[in-house]
Amino acid sequence: MKLAIVGATGLVGTELLKVLAERQFPLTELLPVASAKSVGQLVEFLGKKFPVVSMDDAIAARPDIAIFSAGGSVSKEHAPRFAAVGTTVIDNSSAWRMDPTKKLVVPELNADTLTADDKIIANPNCSTIQLVVALNELHKAYKVQRIVVSTYQSVTGTGKKAVDQLMEERAGQTASNPAYPHPIDLNVLPHIDVFEPNGYTKEELKMVNETKKIMGDDNIRVTATCVRIPVMGGHSEAVNVEFEKEFDLAEVREILARTPGVEVVDDPSQNQYPMPKDSHGKDAVLVGRLRRDETQPRTLNMWVVADNLRKGAATNAVQIAEYLVGKLEPVS
Ligand code: 11C
Numbered sequence: 001m002k003l004a005i006v007g008a009t010g011l012v013g014t015e016l017l018k019v020l021a022e023r024q025f026p027l028t029e030l031l032p033v034a035s036a037k038s039v040g041q042l043v044e045f046l047g048k049k050f051p052v053v054s055m056d057d058a059i060a061a062r063p064d065i066a067i068f069s070a071g072g073s074v075s076k077e078h079a080p081r082f083a084a085v086g087t088t089v090i091d092n093s094s095a096w097r098m099d100p101t102k103k104l105v106v107p108e109l110n111a112d113t114l115t116a117d118d119k120i121i122a123n124p125n126c127s128t129i130q131l132v133v134a135l136n137e138l139h140k141a142y143k144v145q146r147i148v149v150s151t152y153q154s155v156t157g158t159g160k161k162a163v164d165q166l167m168e169e170r171a172g173q174t175a176s177n178p179a180y181p182h183p184i185d186l187n188v189l190p191h192i193d194v195f196e197p198n199g200y201t202k203e204e205l206k207m208v209n210e211t212k213k214i215m216g217d218d219n220i221r222v223t224a225t226c227v228r229i230p231v232m233g234g235h236s237e238a239v240n241v242e243f244e245k246e247f248d249l250a251e252v253r254e255i256l257a258r259t260p261g262v263e264v265v266d267d268p269s270q271n272q273y274p275m276p277k278d279s280h281g282k283d284a285v286l287v288g289r290l291r292r293d294e295t296q297p298r299t300l301n302m303w304v305v306a307d308n309l310r311k312g313a314a315t316n317a318v319q320i321a322e323y324l325v326g327k328l329e330p331v332s
Pocket of ligand 1 (some may be wrong): 092094119124125126127153154155157194203206308
């Protein structure tokens with residue numbers, strides 16, 4: 001596989017290189033792509049140095065797969081250019097997710113819908129991915145009717161500028177180039193992405209719409225409040241989920257214990273529950289604090305944590321690429 005990484009020098013791009021190396025992805029050639037000012041800079045992969053190339057040079061090289069993590073406008077402009085030369089694009093931005101002609105893929109749920117004709121494949125938002133991985137097998141058993149989710153999201157979801165803001169504020173300085181409209185250290189911002197006319201943020205609407213698309217059920221009702229917290233890596237979610245069928249809590253634990261991509265961490269007697277610091281570098285979605293919502297029937301409360309740069313972005317994209325290995329015709 002000849003592979004291009006668009007946005008190779010960003011936080012997700014760097015994590016992508018780590019995940020590809022760890023999982024021994026069958027690479028024959030690596031084409032790191034970044035903005036014009038980074039062209040020629042060297043990117044290290046498995047002990048070797050690879051020069052960053054321009055978008056045009058990467059397209060001319062006709063890679064088999066291009067993984068994009070460079071924002072929506074870059075994807076909108078350049079993903080179709082890769083697709084036109086036969087490259088399969090796996091896109092981490094929100095550009096194509098709700099396009100009805102594009103698949104929105106979390107491999108544990110729906111990789112089997114992919115065909116060699118899918119030339120632009122959308123990778124969901126990080127906070128959606130961990131939610132649907134946790135709910136997938138429970139949905140099969142009890143059918144999800146309604147989800148109320150509140151998120152506690154790490155600054156790494158915003159990118160390097162936000163990481164710098166947090167670190168500068170923590171060092172007692174005023175951030176030189178802040179990512180947020182308010183301080184983030186010692187603070188909590190109920191504001192992720194831009195506000196829409198209905199009062200929700202785009203991040204909240206992503207959780208609503210992407211969840212229904214990935215789970216293949218428009219009848220699932222989802223409402224979300226997305227919040228940024230001063231945490232360095234790992235998104236957390238308080239999830240209240242109402243099912244159509246009655247459930248048994250012990251059975252819920254058993255189902256989660258065998259759900260692909262999930263690790264149950266739930267022993268309150270030992271203060272064991274998922275925490276973002278324990279998710280770092282892991283691909284699993286950690287689930288705990290399992291308990292009934294005692295205010296209404298057939299409703300479960302749980303706490304879901306994942307490394308947003310891994311399963312929320314890089315690992316999910318690499319899993320999609322792995323699924324495609326052996327299924328794509330070589331491009332050149
Ligand atoms: C965050 N979830 O934590 C966002 C980052 O639509 O891919 C990813 C944004 C997206 O800020």
